[in-house]
Amino acid sequence: MATILHLADVHLAAKPYNMEERREDVFRTFETVVDIILRDRPDAVVIAGDLFDKPRPPLKDLKRAARLFRALDEKGINVIVAHGEHDTPHTLDETVLTLLDAMLDRFKAPVLRRGAGGEAMLRNLVIDLNGLTVFVTPFFREEADKRKNSLLKIFRYFDDVARGRMGKKILLGHFALDVELPYDAPVSPLELPESMDYVALGHIHSKRIRLDSRVPYAYPGVLDPLRIDEIKTPGSPLWVDLSGDSPGVEEIRLERRPQAVVEVDYNRGSESGGLHTGSDARRWLVAEVRRKILAEASKYPGKRPLIHLVIKSSGDVPKALVIREGVRAASEAGALLKIHWKVAGKRDDLKRGLVHKGSLSLVKIVSDHYKIPEQASALILQDLVDSAISGDEEGVVRVLEKLAAKVDKKVWESILGVR
């Protein structure tokens, strides 16, 4: 056992910006990786969480994924998958990953189950591959401090098992390390089980390769950038060579749909260059939107880039005009277009509106109910409103999940009237 392919944050069935083309992109990119796997035949493929974007992907997406994993299975490729936050349901149930595990011989996605005595069966989490042992960290939907305890307990068990074994050992898991992402990180690199040769992680969407850490670890990053802030730091699958004393890691370059950001600052148009009247400013805006989209798209001949048009303004923007001109220019240039509105002040206005509307303040209700500061409550509600306005269904789900994770099970039970 010498080489593994390490992937994470694939997010199959994601549909960024509600674009069918992007849903297809995510699958295509993954299919490219599957072709590489079939050609180069690593001893194992490890996927460190968020293989699927949602716990219940559409059946057509599940079918398409199942075909790919069956192809790998039939060629004798071992695929070990950890659950991530996107593919773990909120209820204790089977998952699409445990379903694939049940269907395929060489596809393993272990979860923490309880035995007859109610004892957690940690043994299930250790996958033996003939000279390579993969220790799969289960995903815990718990608050950071509880998660930390659960993880440390499991790491201790893994260390005990690993010490008695020959061969190479890999820890696989979906969580942040505090030095990489201080927010919501349950553990530090020094708390990783010491007997591992390599720690294959997922969750952080920008690539991190830390082979000089006490226990070498890496995050491959997101397979196909999903959000505008991920464009400049796309992830890549990692070839990990474990034949030496320390692991060697090589990034696999993938071709993806080009994505670029162009920005139009409406303030500049309305203030400078003598453009004082509203109609002059609007003419300037329309011309600028068109010019920037065409110029950017021309950098990718023969491709169909996704152009992110960011409109900045400190006041009202004629949105319909921007959308009409943007769509027209993008279609002429053969590009996909996503418009992002950065209209300053709007956020604060809305927040104030949420706080002060009469005696019933939504912000106050949420803050009382979830026992979080009003500021946090306002931000969460703002995210919810923003996502809803822009038709970002996944954004809405993310916010609701965040709220759900903060609430004690007892509270939900009382809300739902179950005992």
Ligand SMILES: [Mn+2]
């Ligand atoms: Mn992810």
